[in-house]
């Protein structure tokens with residue numbers, strides 16, 4: 578049984594997975610298709626990219642980051658989530674997908690804009706606005722069902738990439754705090770930042786020396802330079818109701 582199963586490998590789901598996986602939780606991302614961001618023509622309001630970024634490249638990089646953090650991936654649409662034991666939600670959940678065997682996880686993060694039908698058996702509390710359903714959550718992304726969370730647009734967050742990513746991270750942190758993992762902050766700090774004050778390095782934090790810092794910077798620059806060396810062949814996905822003939 579996984580510690581966390583994240584339904585949806587778009588912006589918020591990937592951000593959540595980076596946090597849960599880095600905290601040491603066995604994290605599975607199940608993705609049933611394409612992020613809505615793949616329809617964007619040029620992502621220009623995501624902090625850190627002064628002249629914007631190809632949205633497909635951004636998604637590729639976030640997926641790579643989630644994999645580097647230790648998250649694993651399965652393709653397939655989740656069709657239902659039910660408790661393993663109706664009387665004991667601590668026992669986790671069973672997720673059915675369109676393909677493959679059922680999956681089991683202690684916690685589930687729904688990050689699946691725009692599908693939440695699979696949550697109907699759990700009665701998490703959904704509201705309808707027009708043709709869309711949103712999942713009701715508290716400030717940390719917890720639904721009415723213990724162990725089930727919702728992140729990103731499906732949780733009613735504004736329809737912006739940075740907001741979805743930030744919310745995914747926040748919900749991932751809530752799942753970490755609700756688990757048994759010993760965690761303070763996910764921080765990488767210079768050697769001595771804590772220990773130089775006679776403190777232990779808090780759980781979730783890491784102190785690195787200058788050589789390690791330079792090595793990581795070399796690797797980070799190499800990754801980014803390679804990723805941005807050529808334009809991508811892929812083009813934005815058009816809205817399904819636009820007639821392209």
Ligand SMILES: Cc1cc2nc3c(=O)[nH]c(=O)nc-3n(C[C@H](O)[C@H](O)[C@H](O)COP(=O)(O)OP(=O)(O)OC[C@H]3O[C@@H](n4cnc5c(N)ncnc54)[C@H](O)[C@@H]3O)c2cc1C
Pocket residue numbers: 584585586587588589590607608609610611612613614615616617618619620621622623653654655656688689690691692695728729730731735736737738739741
């Ligand atoms: C045309 C367009 C242009 C945009 N341009 C911008 C922009 O310029 N700047 C900006 O900030 N934002 C932009 N956005 C908004 C941005 O794309 C979204 O706010 C953001 O992607 C929401 O993230 P999310 O994680 O909630 O959903 P998504 O990124 O859509 O991720 C949801 C994921 O869940 C998966 N999924 C759904 N159902 C299931 C299921 N049952 N089982 C498994 N997986 C499932 C989907 O396949 C998808 O991968 C744009 C959106 C559109 C449509």
